[in-house]
């Protein structure tokens with residue numbers, strides 16, 4: 118019962134998506150499935166779920182669905198698949214459904230969700246996740262995988278091919294990513310070897326954006342068969358009204374200064390997901406913040422998938438407050454899955470797409486993404502499940518680019534241009550980015566300490582930290598995998614935000630000396646949450662507007 122309660126608390130879709138006029142019962146779902154949905158705390162289906170169930174269960178149509186981030190697309194295809202598999206009698210060995218996702222993280226997430234939905238069903242409805250090494254030699258009624266992992270299973274164990282002869286459902290989640298993630302060849306090969314485009318198989322193509330890539334995919338998998346196209350006409354400005362978007366135009370070095378001040382003084386409350394544009398940047402920022410005793414945890418494609426999944430789970434549970442995620446896909450260049458390509462990076466990594474980060478108060482674009490599409494997915498990690506949230510983006514001024522080599526990063530050269538595109542695309546859906554006029558003069562006193570800490574984070578230190586963490590995680594994974602299987606409780610306490618400090622941490626930097634704080638803060642030193650850095654406005658009352666709650670930085674406004 119305790120477990121049931123916990124699940125219910127962990128989930129909730131934004132009210133604007135919930136379809137109060139509909140009910141799950143109206144779709145005559147199996148009682149075991151209904152019970153699980155209830156346990157998850159889903160009282161009504163979301164709009165995308167109602168429509169998808171209507172077309173797939175009642176009209177047996179293929180479905181191509183487009184709906185915003187956080188609208189409940191996962192359940193929209195999982196529920197009909199489970200429902201139909203529950204009433205069909207496939208033999209034990211046969212795979213009934215294939216779910217393809219672009220990243221390992223999503224494969225784990227979908228598997229967990231499937232397990233929850235089938236918690237009252239017997240073991241015959243087992244699902245397997247081929248991205249998880251413990252399942253590579255297995256199949257189940259539902260197989261969840263990236264295209265390349267499924268292809269690998271079929272090639273390394275050709276005797277499994279026959280188990281896929283009776284596939285009834287094919288779901289492709291984050292469908293618009295399949296091509297840009299470089300899965301086109303793998304998909305073609307799977308469509309051929311498993312006859313996935315057969316009209317006997319019902320298809321679900323789910324995405325937050327509809328584009329040419331989806332059209333191509335539709336042609337490939339639906340093979341001329343007409344599909345129901347569901348484009349949810351939700352007022353996105355209403356849907357994202359809980360999200361306040363800010364940007365600050367700044368220099369490259371000041372991005373570090375601002376981050377230091379914001380987190381050292383606790384100006385942003387709650388969990389922050391910080392996006393950077395490459396792995397070294399992630400470690401650089403982590404080491405830099407460590408200098409001031411600010412703990413953070415890093416997420417990138419070099420870490421083993423098991424560690425990544427564990428990091429996301431722990432962040433969701435509130436174990437860490439700051440997660441620095443490398444968004445390696447932000448340029449949406451085609452990835453290559455060919456053998457021998459590149460290095461030890463996992464091509465199936467993805468932090469900004471589809472991952473259900475929970476209760477994120479702020480998304481900080483420490484490095485601005487390089488496209489508006491990437492921006493949408495990053496900010497979609499906050500203000501989810503009916504909660505409010507803010508995003509803050511650092512935008513490097515063109516004339517400042519390259520002025521401070523050690524803090525410079527190539528993508529920042531085009532920040533102002535990219536910001537223009539982002540502002541335009543947000544305006545198209547009735548949303549707005551507001552310039553945040555940070556009073557830099559008020560934090561000048563911190564600059565010297567910031568330079569001091571920044572200098573200690575050399576290239577060598579970053580390289581060492583990167584190496585140290587991967588080695589540590591790999592050792593943990595190999596050595597501890599068996600141990601954790603027997604002691605799952607201990608896995609929960611494995612923390613990833615330990616200090617790496619391959620560089621000398623200067624203890625004095627961890628404290629903020631009183632003289633750096635403005636007068637008001639010195640008096641109320643114990644309560645640093647709302648230090649006034651604003652110029653005194655005598656006799657002016659606070660106006661108490663609705664933005665008050667979502668604007669923790671307001672005291673720093675000019």
Ligand SMILES: Nc1ncnc2c1ncn2[C@@H]1O[C@H](COP(=O)(O)OP(=O)(O)OP(=O)(O)O)[C@@H](O)[C@H]1O
Pocket residue numbers: 127128129130131135158159160161162163166184185186187188189190191192325470471472473497502
């Ligand atoms: N009917 C429902 N009622 C309440 N909460 C729901 C319902 N359906 C889904 N949710 C919850 O809403 C959240 C978002 O769902 P989900 O991750 O499926 O969204 P999504 O559309 O796939 O988003 P993204 O495009 O970012 O992946 C999850 O925490 C999920 O558990």
